[in-house]
Amino acid sequence: MKRQLAEKSGREGETRAAMWLRAKGWQILDRRVKTAAGEIDLIAKRRGVIAFVEVKWRRRRADLDHAIDEYRLSRAAAAAEAVAHRYALDGEDIRIDVILLAPGSFPRHIANAWQP
Structure with a gap:
């Protein structure tokens, strides 16, 4: 039940x-x-940039500071690398972005979050 709730919140x-x-x-x-x-x-x-976006949702704004780490970013980068050729067809730049969300706060968009 807890996993289903987390899945719904993530979606x-x-x-x-x-x-x-x-x-x-x-x-x-x-x-x-x-x-x-x-x-x-x-x-x-947007404007010649393809962003592969990792979204993190937390119930409390304070928990967002620990929602993303180097391990999660490296996995996102590996996944993006596997499919980038399908999306960056016209020489677009690619990057890994993160959007952090919590109730009662504006989304926090971290552009180009992964820089190996």
Whole structure:
């Protein structure tokens, strides 16, 4: 039951993140893309940039500071690398972004969060 609730909250967070990105001029290319390296929550495009977006939803804003770490970012980067050729077709730049969400706060968008 707890896992199902977490899954539902995660999906709602991804939907909110996608709406926020659209409001900022991003086009959502794909959602929940599964690869052997892991899942990519959102893939978005704006002005020659393809962003592979990791979305983290927490019930408390204070918990957002610990929602993402180097291990999670490296998995997101590996997943993005596995499928980047499908999305960056015209020489677009690619990057890993993170969007952190919690009730009662604006989304926190960390652009280019992974720099190996």
